[in-house]
Every structure is written in C-alpha cells, then in structure tokens.
Amino acid sequence: MRTNILHPGADKLRYETRQIVEMGNRIAALGTPIGWENIGDPIAKSEQVPGWIKDFVREEEGENSTYGYSPTKGLDATREYIANERNLEGGIQITAEDILFFNGLGDAITNIYSNLHPQARIIGPNPAYPTHSSAEAAHSDSEHITYKLNPNKGWEPDLEELETKIEANPDIVGILIINPDNPTGFVYPQETLLKMVDIARRYGLMVISDEIYSNLSYEGSGMKKLGSVIGDVPGIAMRGISKEFPWPGSRCGWLEFYNRDRDESFDRYARSITEAKMLEVCSTTLPQKVLPRVMGDSRYYPYLAERTAKYAKKSKLACEILLKVPEMQMNEARGAFYITAVFAEGALTNQQKLPVSNEAQAIIEPYLADAKLDQRFVYYLLASKGICVVPLSSGFNSTLNGFRFTLLEADETKFENTMTTIAEAIKEYLAS
Numbered sequence: 345m346r347t348n349i350l351h352p353g354a355d356k357l358r359y360e361t362r363q364i365v366e367m368g369n370r371i372a373a374l375g376t377p378i379g380w381e382n383i384g385d386p387i388a389k390s391e392q393v394p395g396w397i398k399d400f401v402r403e404e405e406g407e408n409s410t411y412g413y414s415p416t417k418g419l420d421a422t423r424e425y426i427a428n429e430r431n432l433e434g435g436i437q438i439t440a441e442d443i444l445f446f447n448g449l450g451d452a453i454t455n456i457y458s459n460l461h462p463q464a465r466i467i468g469p470n471p472a473y474p475t476h477s478s479a480e481a482a483h484s485d486s487e488h489i490t491y492k493l494n495p496n497k498g499w500e501p502d503l504e505e506l507e508t509k510i511e512a513n514p515d516i517v518g519i520l521i522i523n524p525d526n527p528t529g530f531v532y533p534q535e536t537l538l539k540m541v542d543i544a545r546r547y548g549l550m551v552i553s554d555e556i557y558s559n560l561s562y563e564g565s566g567m568k569k570l571g572s573v574i575g576d577v578p579g580i581a582m583r584g585i586s587k588e589f590p591w592p593g594s595r596c597g598w599l600e601f602y603n604r605d606r607d608e609s610f611d612r613y614a615r616s617i618t619e620a621k622m623l624e625v626c627s628t629t630l631p632q633k634v635l636p637r638v639m640g641d642s643r644y645y646p647y648l649a650e651r652t653a654k655y656a657k658k659s660k661l662a663c664e665i666l667l668k669v670p671e672m673q674m675n676e677a678r679g680a681f682y683i684t685a686v687f688a689e690g691a692l693t694n695q696q697k698l699p700v701s702n703e704a705q706a707i708i709e710p711y712l713a714d715a716k717l718d719q720r721f722v723y724y725l726l727a728s729k730g731i732c733v734v735p736l737s738s739g740f741n742s743t744l745n746g747f748r749f750t751l752l753e754a755d756e757t758k759f760e761n762t763m764t765t766i767a768e769a770i771k772e773y774l775a776s
C-alpha cells in the first residue's frame with residue numbers, strides 16, 4: 345500500500361476468549377475431548393430454546409413482511425413494547441423514539457464508541473469485558489481507563505478510585521456499568537448504582553449500562569436496571585436477546601436513551617448514532633417481530649427463573665469445590681452465567697506445570713514465553729485436562745491473576761466433575 349492503511353487503534357482490538365478456542369481446537373485434534381467452559385453461548389452448551397418460542401419464530405418466518413427491511417430505528421410495535429415495559433417499572437419514562445435497534449449488542453457497542461469524539465473517554469469496570477474495552481481503546485487510540493471491581497468485597501466497585509480518576513481526567517465523559525457483570529457475575533446493589541449515578545451527576549457525565557444479562561439476574565440478587573436509578577442524568581441502557589431467549593444468532597440488541605432532553609450534547613450524540621444507523625439501513629427484522637410475543641408471554645419469566653435457578657446452584661457448587669483450595673478466592677455469581685476465580689497474590693510462578701503429552705506441549709510452548717501467570721495456568725489446564733477457561737489478565741485486561749468459566753453446562757454431574765478436576769489441577773500446578 346502506498347500509504348499506511350491501518351487504523352491507529354487496530355492493535356487495541358483483541359479478544360482472547362476467541363483466541364483460546366484456536367488453541368483448544370488444536371488440542372482437540374490430538375484426540376483430547378475438550379470441555380468448552382469459555383464461551384458464553386448457551387446454544388453451544390446445548391441449552392434448548394423452548395418449543396413455544398420456536399413456534400413464534402416459525403409463525404413470523406411464514407409472513408412475507410418478515411423478509412423486508414425494518415425501519416432504521418427498529419419496528420415501531422417492538423419499540424413501543426419495550427418502552428412500555430420500561431415505563432411499567434416505574435423509573436424513567438421513555439417513548440419508542442428513545443429506542444434504537446442494532447444487529448446484536450456487539451454492533452451497538454461498536455457504534456457507541458465509534459461515534460464518540462476521539463478525545464472523550466468512557467471509564468469501565470476492571471476486569472473488563474473485551475468488546476467494550478477494546479472498542480473504547482480503539483476509538484481513543486489509548487489504553488482503556490478502568491475502575492476496579494474488588495474481589496475482596498464481593499466484586500463491589502472501588503468508588504473512591506472511580507471518583508479520583510474522573511476528577512483527575514476531564515476527558516472522561518461517561519461511566520460504563522455491566523450489570524449483571526461479565527466476567528464476575530456481580531450484580532450492582534441499588535445503593536452502589538445510586539452512588540455511581542450521583543458521581544455522574546456531580547461531574548456532568550453520562551452513565552452507560554450494559555444490561556444484556558439483566559433478565560438473567562438470580563433470585564434475591566436485588567437487580568435494578570439503570571432506568572430505575574438514573575433520575576435526571578443522561579444515560580444509555582443496552583439490552584439484547586442473545587442470552588435471554590437465548591438466540592445469539594439472531595443478532596438483535598438495542599439501546600435505550602434516557603434524559604436526552606437534559607443535555608444538548610448528549611442529545612446530539614444520540615442523534616449521531618441514529619444517523620450512522622441510517623447509513624446502514626436497519627437491523628434484523630425477524631427477531632424484532634418475535635420479541636414482543638416472547639417477552640409478553642406468561643411463560644417467559646417463569647422460564648427465565650428456571651434457568652437462573654440452575655446457574656445459581658452451579659455457582660454455589662463451583663465456590664464450594666474451588667474454595668477448598670486455600671489459594672483461591674471467589675464470590676458467588678448473582679446474575680449472568682459466568683463466575684471468576686482469582687489466585688491469591690504470589691501463588692503463581694512461571695515455573696509451574698501440569699503433566700502434558702509431548703504433542704500438547706508443542707502446541708502451548710510457543711505461547712508460554714510471553715504468557716502472563718494466569719495465561720500460563722490456563723494453557724496447561726487446557727493441554728493437560730482438556731478444560732478451556734479464559735485467563736483474567738489477557739482475556740479481561742485485569743491486573744488480577746485468575747480465570748473465568750461459564751455456568752452453562754447442562755449436565756450437573758459433569759459440571760461437578762469439571763470443578764473437581766479444576767480444583768485438583770490447581771493443587772497439582774501450585775505444588776509443581
């Protein structure tokens with residue numbers, strides 16, 4: 345190329361949760377069966393979409409209009425359904441005009457950062473979900489700025505650190521919350537959310553809340569959506585059906601803008617995102633047609649409750665088993681279907697090993713020299729036991745050493761066995 349074609353932020357786009365799959369596939373090719381505890385696709389882990397949801401999809405698929413474009417912002421009836429559902433919760437009151445559909449929440453995430461002024465920064469949680477942190481870093485061509493979630497305090501955010509960083513950096517224009525959180529399974533208590541909204545109000549910021557797991561919060565978690573705490577502060581809630589229905593292949597997610605009328609530049613920013621969407625025409629039509637029928641059905645919330653009860657049970661079991669290893673620290677998940685285990689400081693060294701075949705060693709060897717301490721453990725766990733999890737450091741931009749795994753395994757005995765194998769592997773690795 346006669347001139348550099350690479351975007352300055354290109355090196356900031358990384359997604360270890362997918363990269364580790366490549367390594368897993370190579371280990372699998374050696375004949376080792378792999379337990380894929382890494383990727384958050386319920387369908388890939390054999391969860392069954394209920395027959396009645398599939399019936400709605402079939403019925404809508406039979407309609408000729410399903411094959412057409414939908415309006416840029418999304419189908420009117422669907423946006424009205426969502427606005428009404430939100431308004432019934434009694435917090436923020438919105439209209440269909442405040443809702444904008446995307447081809448999955450991943451697409452919405454790309455758009456909220458790419459339409460932001462390059463100097464304007466969003467501070468997000470750490471451990472960081474890479475789709476947000478990479479897109480934010482790429483838009484500004486700088487490292488993503490984060491506030492810590494503290495594993496010693498049940499993953500509560502460090503609000504002092506958050507405020508100190510905001511005060512010191514006038515480029516920070518927004519606070520990102522992922523609630524329930526990926527990778528920790530943490531659900532922000534209402535009091536914490538109110539304090540974060542208060543910080544945003546005092547410094548003139550917006551709050552962005554990724555709520556893709558909000559309907560997958562567990563019983564007793566106290567989950568509150570941003571709409572119920574936002575008051576008069578500009579905010580964006582992000583939702584989708586990938587995890588809920590679950591239908592990740594539908595590529596269907598949306599933004600809800602709150603309090604556009606309270607800040608002119610926030611309103612202009614929201615409009616610029618809509619205008620960008622116009623250039624792209626629209627989002628997938630079929631899932632939008634199905635959405636109000638599914639969410640409005642009396643079977644929907646009982647169905648979600650049944651699923652989350654299973655995740656909660658597995659989260660408890662995982663803690664029971666892994667916390668028997670004194671060097672491990674964990675907090676039970678309160679929502680979503682992930683949990684994170686953290687190694688005590690100083691527990692890991694770059695000399696530890698698990699027994700692996702020569703062929704498997706040859707696959708992980710090239711990655712070991714540059715591997716962070718938790719990456720090294722994760723590669724050995726994969727090569728030795730055939731269990732694929734995601735390291736916290738490289739996967740979630742964290743200074744903690746640990747790993748994330750999912751609570752999606754449908755077979756509870758298999759899940760328990762996997763947890764026991766991981767616990768035994770940790771002991772063996774630490775003692776090596």
Ligand SMILES: Cc1ncc(COP(=O)(O)O)c(C=O)c1O
Pocket residue numbers: 384447448449450451473475522526554556584585586592595596597
């Ligand atoms: C926190 C969070 N936000 C957004 C997404 C993206 O979801 P979608 O399938 O709608 O693109 C994910 C997917 O794992 C996620 O975990």
